Every structure is written in structure tokens, then in C-alpha cells.
Amino acid sequence: MGNLLNGASYKEPSTVEECDSTWETDSGGEEEDDDEDGLQAGAEESEGEEQRSEGSQNDSSTSDQNFKPKRSFYAARDLYKYRHQYPNFKDLRCQNDLCNLRFYMNKIPFKPDGVYIEDILNKWKYDYDKLEHNHTYIQWLFPLREQGLNFYAKELTSYEIEEFKKTKEATKRFVMAYKMMLDFLGLKLVDKNGNVSRSANWQERFQHLNESQHNYLRITRILKSLGELGYEHFKAPLVKIFLQESIVENTIPNMKQSALEYFVYTIKERRERRRLLRYAYHYYQPPDHFIWGPPTKQKAQRSKSVKKTIASNRSLKKHVQKSQDAKIEQEQVKARIGSFEEKLTDHTEVETNPETAGSIELVENCKHEMATVTDDDKMVNTELKFLSTHRNDTTNISLYGNKLMEKNTEHLGDENNTNRILVVDAIDEDGKDCLCSLSPGTTAESNTTEENLII
Template identity: 65%
Template sequence: MGNFFGLGISLREPTSLEECDSTWNSDSETEEYVGDRASGQTTPTPERKDDTGEEETEQTDRTIEPIPKPKRSFYAAKDLFKYRHKYPKLKDMRYHNDLCNLRFYMNKIPFKPEGVYIEDILSRWKGDYEKLEQNHTYIQWLFPLREQGLNFYAKELTTLEIEEFMTTKEAVKRYLLAYKLMLDFFGIRLVDKNGNVARASNWCERFKHLNESQHNYLRITRILKSLGELGYEHFKPPLVKFLLQEALVEETIPNIKHSALEYFVYTIRARKERRRLLRFAQQHYTPAESFIWGPPKKIKTEERKVAVKPTDTPSVVLDNKVTLEEVGEHKNQIKSETRSNENRQSKSSGEGSDTSASSPELNGNKNCVDEAEITSDSECHNFKDGVGIPPPE
């Protein structure tokens, strides 16, 4: 088994989708999007229309099948888990090899099997969308990874080659030009050194093509992975955010939304960035109930807290374990003894004498009854002896 980041710590192979996705494991931020629920708004449900285009006002005999809810792919989640953790089980050969990816970008060798050099691709293939679309072997050379692609002539990156590549200005310069070449193919342009992107002048035509040619989504996933390997991790969030905006808000590339959420977002290594993008997507995703990429169960937890309310008459226990029922029994005992004393005094004093008014013992009992009758639940702790039990008579 390989080690984790070279520290000698083994990373167990994930066996479930939950183990592959740690996006929400350390969500310490306070804001929570649940579609538009965060602002108290709800996403309007589009009104159904019949075949004539008019709004359907009556229930028809036709059975409308529910839209199937999308499902997460364990294969995709596991693949991106390994990528984000730098392929922990991969036995990387750090010793010097032929460095074919670096030499290709130094314009010293052509890519195989076509035999075309990087300078020819950058100068002659730009704008040739037919060639870029039909050829399927150049992409593995333009955006190398540490995993094998469909072109078996292309070699995987090694950690040594990555280090050499990132310190070679000529290779880095051509790599950025290759990135711009592919962005232009998709109808996008690079705006600045921070990786921000915008629509290119040809966006309308290219977005239409991108929406219909879904194999290009695999290319975008590869490009995002390669950016992270060669020092441009910060380029990934702006591109993914742009694609989500176009797919979910502008609806210019609606077919890309599932790949963007299932693959593109999860190429980003920073959990905070993934959460930010997923919250944005959830805010605009329709139908809202089909959004399956988180936040996971936070809202349900809040609902459970609201549902479990204390009863109207809770069982109150005093500090010394004396319950209100026992206090009530003591009060009844005092009343009973008071009545007995009144009867005895009446018999001994004869007619009409009010002995209860002159009896200190009875007055003390009477006061105790009054106090017991007016004592609230919160005051049951505060009897004279300080332990929560009424003083003895």
C-alpha cells in the first residue's frame, strides 16, 4: 500500500460514496443555502402545458411520469477521491525517466501517434475547430496526468517531472497557451492571471456545439485535473463557476450541468471552494428536490430540533431530589393538621372564641400554608433552610 502524501500514513481505499466525498465534513461556515430557502423564497414550479402550448388547467387522463432523480456515481467519486489525495496507492518512480511530457512542451519531441510538435498545435490548430474536435489523441499530451488515458503513447506524469515542469518557464508558457487554445475551442477566454474567464466572441456558436458534444466534458475534466497537477489549482474554481453559471442560470449549456456537479466541482481540492460552488449551484438548480450534492442533512437536523419540544407540564426535580408532588403532599398535611387544631381549640374555649387568631403555633402553620400556596415552580428551591425542603413545624 502506498503512503499518504509521502508521510508514511496509509489511506484506506474508500468503499462507499460517503467515504469518497469529504466536502461537508468540516463545514464551519455560518451561511447555509438550501436553494432559495435561505432567503425565505421558494423556486416557482413551472406551469405545465399541453401539446397545444396552452396552460393545462384540468387534470387529464394521461399519466405524467415523475422526473427521475439523478444519482451520484461511486466510480466518479472514487476516481476524484484518488486524484484529490494525489493517488495515495500509486507507486511513483521519482528517479529520472525520459520526461516525455516536459520534452514535448520544450518542443523537442512530437506527440504520438500523429507526430505533431507543440508549436505546430499552438500556431496551426488554433481556430481549427474541426481538427480539435475530431482528433482524440492530442489532449493527453496537452494536459498530462498521473493516470493513464486512452492514448497509450502518452506517458503519465511523475512527481519529479511535475517539479521540473513547474520550474521551466518555456514549458509553463506553452502550457498556458494550450489552455487558452482549448478555452477558445469551448467559446471561453482567459481574462487575467487569476484564472477568471468570460465568454469569447464566438461563444454562441461554440456553446451550442459544447451543449451537444458531451464527450468534450471528459476533456474538461482532464484539463481541470491537469491544471491542479501543474501548479494552476487556482484556475479551476473560476472556470467551474463560469460553467455552472452558463448551465444553471443562463441555460446556454444546460446539458453540462450534471458533469459540472458530478465531476468538475470535485476536481477542486479545497473543501471550502467546493462548498461555495455547490451552494451556488443549489441556489439555481431545478427541480430543487433533485439536488443531491449537499449540504447533506443539516436542515433535517434543525427540523428535528424544532419537532422535539418540551411538554407543557415537565417533571420538575428540585436540587435535593424533592419533587413538586412531595411538596403538595406536605401542603395537604399542613392543611389537615390546621383543621384538627381549629376543632380542638373550638371545643376547649367554648362558644365564639377565635383561638386561631391568638395561637402562635397556628399562625405559624397558617403562614406556612400561605407560603406553600403562592410558591411558584422556580421558587421551590428557596425555603428558609436553603436545601429545598420546607422547615419542620
């Protein structure tokens, strides 16, 4: 495969996180606006959340018994090297060898079988038994820059890759070989953009593919080779349909792990990987076992948002309770005013009756007591003067009571003025005379802010 360079510029990754840069440039939703198949946020994402929630409840008995899976470091490191063009390795072979290109030019057969590319494309097509049980042709049909199980096959070199891309005869046969293998897998190529769909015999082939799992290694090689030889745009549609069949349709359930652990990470563009992983996450069950993304930071933000919502709900509850308390106090004020008004009605001769003359003194004492009220509440003194002047006029007393009630109601409806509510206390002396004592009442101030009330 080549020798390691003696440079110190490359550091071998030692963790899965160091191998995976998928979410490094994630903007937290850039993919959703461009996807046409259900990757965007909004209503469909909410539906997906409901599906995952229901599935989590349905599978709770089984998921609790299983350990949460872990990502394979071997797979992550292997795909990291592939995406970064095998750092710290160099070509050792003679650049004029080009055996992979010459094989696709039909000039040499593949070893050890000795079969030419034209024979494979014409005679092996639809021969599923041969394609299944022969394990030496796949390294020649889909060459890589790394050694495979067939030690007769040669690794690609950088120079050979460039020459291969410029040779139309070779690229034409390469696409034909890809179509042949798609048919073997139960798929067909739809257009030049690499879109694929089920073939006519997909049910039979999917069942075989679900049972014959060594073909997942072949698919990984095919995806890698597509990227090496100029067909990177063919990879995402192929990975997407495998995710759909294994996770959504459940026609190839045994492929689920390989599709997420290997197939997705053969794609070099981070954006495409994120889109595919979000698609898989949308349907994956159980949801708490999805270990490939979205990143932890988004989950942490989600958790923080939930906690903030709970705190806001508690604050709102306290605010509602305080409002209820204020309403109760308002009713009490109304009852006191009513009692005061009723008893004053019986004293229409306050000025001439000596037995009730003491009521005037009580009014004066009340005025003196209210002199301590703040400047904003000077209206109380004015209203007390009104009461002294018209103490024998039951009609005006009633109007005053209503006016005072309106003032209290106005204060109660204003959060900023809850400390200016006036409480009326009825005074009953010896069961005969009654007047009011006005004193400033307060309600508990609410610390609830507009921000806390947002849910």
C-alpha cells in the first residue's frame, strides 16, 4: 500500500471524535432548507419527533435490556484516511504500470482468474451465483489506493487516477460495471446524476442482501472507488436508498449498522453527510441509540431550552397566584366599602346629633393618618375632604365608594402599582357609630418579567 512518510505534519487520530469532522461546520439547520425528502425542520420534524417518541415507548422493554451501541473506531479511522486521501502515504510503484487502467482498457485480464473486463460485463451480468461466490473480481472492478483481499490486484496511484478519468473507454466500462453490481443488489441507475431506484426483482435481491452480509464490504468498496474515479456525486443517492430500505422500509434491516457506520462516511462532503444522518435520525428506532448525530451541543441546547421553559412555567404560575390573591383582596375591599356605606346611611344627622358627633373627629383622625401617604397618593386627602363635607349625603357616599372601588381595581390591574391599593377598614364604636379608616394596602410584588413569561 505504500510506506509512511517520515514527516511530522500528520498526526494519527486516536479517537472517533478526531476522525469525524461531520458536524464541525454545522450551522444548526442549513440542510433543512434544501432537502426535498423530509430533512427540513417544521411540521415534518415534529412528526418525526412524535414517531420517535412513540417508538421509544413501544420499544422501551427491549431497549432497556440492550446496551447503548458505540461507534467503531476502526471504521471511523478507515474512512477518515479515505476522505483525506490517505495522509502520510506515498506511491512506490512505477508510474507507468497502470495495471488498473489497462484492465479497463481490456488489454490485460484480472488475476488470478484470467478473465477480461468485457467477458465480465457481458457474461457475468445476471449471473448472481458467480457474482456472489467469486471473491477476486471486485478488487479489479473497483480499485482503491489500499490493498484488498486479492493480493494480485494493485492499488491505484494518483497518476493512474488522473489518467483513468481522462480515458472515455475506461470510464464508460466503469459505469457499466457499476450498473451490473447495482442489478446484483436489486437496484438500477436512473439518470446521469446517479439517482437509483428499485429494480424489477428487488424483493428477491433485498432478501438475499439482508442474509448475505459480506456484500456490505463490497458496497463500501464500490462507494470508495466511485469517489476515487470521478463519480463522487453517485454516492449520496446510493447511500440514501440503503438508509431508506434498512431504516425506513425495513426491507434490509441487517444493513442498518453498516449503512450508518461505513456507507455514510465514504462521502467526502460534510454537508451531504449531515443531510443523510439527519434523514436517518428522523426515522431511527430507538432514538436514544442513534450515536452518529446530531451533535451533543445541539442536544445540550435542547435540554437547556426545556429547563428554561419549566422555570418560565413556574414563574408564570406564581404570577397567576399573586393575581388571584390581589383579586381576593379586591373583593375584601369591596365588602368593607359596602359595609361602611350601609352603616353611614343610618347617620343622616351627624352634625346635629351629639351621639354621633364623634364621627367627625374620626374623619379628622383619618385625614391625619393619611398625611403620611406618598405624593402619588395625595388624592386620598382630597377624597377625605369630600367625605367630611358630604358625610350626611348618602348618595355622595355611595358615589365615593364606587369611585374608591374603581381606583382599587385600577391599581390591581397594574402590576407596577400594586403597592398603592387602598384598604378600607370599617370602624364600629359601641355598635352604634361607624366610619372608615383608610390605610394604604399592599400586595406582594411580582418579580415576573416579560422574558420569564415567554414559553
